[in-house]
Amino acid sequence: MDKTTTLLSSLLFLFTFLTTSFSKNLCHKDDKNTLLKIKKSxxxxxxxxxxDPQSDCCSWYGLECGDATVNHRVISLAIFSGQISGQIPLEVGDLPYLQTLIFRKLTNLTGQIPPTITKLKNLRFLWLSWTNLTGPVPGFLSQLMELDYLNLSFNELSGSIPSSLSLLPKLKYIDLSRNKLTGSIPESFGSFPGTVPDLYLSHNQLSGSIPKSLGNLDFNRIDFSWNKLEGDASLLFGANKTTGYIDLSRNMFQFDLSKVKIPKTLGILDLNHNGITGNIPVQWTEAPLQFFNVSYNKLCGRIPSGGKLQTFDSSSYFHNKCLCGAPLKSCK
Structure with a gap:
């Protein structure tokens, strides 16, 4: 073996040794101890x-560690679609660098959302869905000042929506759908300090009218469907807004549609099963609608021709008082 080959072999061995040694020590011992407690819980x-306590926790299922700037601390814990029973371990709050926390599609996960989550001052992404979590949507979540994504859908959460969620300055997405929430939509939801978040509150038991303060906001996506909401929802619309998705179906809204102008960006609009009166404005032909449903209301008049309104079949219009014109029967 010549000197060059020997040198290359030695360097390769050294590199392998250092890499292996480094990777074994990549996981911070405090994080590893906390994770093993979570596993036991x-x-x-x-x-x-x-x-496995003998291996690097940064290589474990559902874990992600940060780079050297955070000393390779655990920044993401994501557990989903497994046969896991018990409650969310209190120890999740002992992962101080955690930015993402996901417990999803774990139907045997029960109990309430633990207050130790408030210790996660770096948390940006909280997704707890498709579980059997009970109790309220905790008001203490408003302490997570870095949070920009909150998804608590498909659980058994009950009680009212805490108004303090509107204090979160970076929140861009709220999904509380498919729970058992009651009460009204908080008035404070009309005064988010940062970006107006996408707001999903469908399939609950919310009641009352939509706060007038929400009419001042330019939402991108709103879904209030399948609740017991009533009154005038026209305040959510506006020709100068940039909303792309509005679903208000299966409620008890009552307002005159005739003068409602919709954003020219609106692609999804579902108003079925309400008590909406009036006619469909001609201005609605200007929107790039991809889905549209105004069935089971009390609408009258001719369906305006042009735009996208004739691309939907009769099911989008039927069971109204006296709508006519394509795709329904012609007007007399």
Whole structure:
């Protein structure tokens, strides 16, 4: 073996040794201890079998560590679609660098959202859905000042929506749909300090009218469907807004549609099963609608021709008082 080959072999061995040694010590010992406590709290499920104390926790299932700037601390914990029972471990609050926390499609996960989550001062992304979590949407979530994504959908949460959520300065997405929430939409939701968030509140038992303050906001997406909301929802519309998605179906809204102008950006509009009166304005032909449904209301008059309104079949219009014109029967 010549000197060059020997040197290359030695360098390769050294590189492999250093890489292996470094990777074994990549995981911070405090994070590893916390994660092992979380595993124990969840009854040591097979789903977390890679969580071996003899290996680097940054390589474990559902874990992501940051780079050297945060000393390779755990920044993401994502557990989903597993046979896991128990409650969200209190120890999740002991991962101080955590930015993402996901517990999803874990139907045997029960109990309430633990207050120790408030210790996660770097948390940006909280997704707890498709579980059997109970109790309220906690007001203490408003302490997570870095949070920009909140998804608590498909749970068994009850009680009212905490108005304090509107204090979060970076929140861009709120999904509280498919729960058992009651009460009204908070008035404070008309005064988010930062970007107006996408707001999904569907399939609950919310009641009352939409706060007037929401009419001042330019939402991108709103879904209030399948609730018990009533009154005038026309304040959510406006020709100068940039909203792309509005679903108000399956409520008890009552207002005159005749003078309602919709954004020229609106692609999804669902108003079915309400008590809306009036006629469909000609201005609506200017919107790039991809989905449209005004069935089961009390609308009258001719369906305006042009634009996208004739691209939808009769099911989008039927069971109204006296609508006529394509795709329904011609007007007399």
């Amino acid at each position: 969840l009854n040591n499920p097979y789903h977390l079998s890679t969580w």
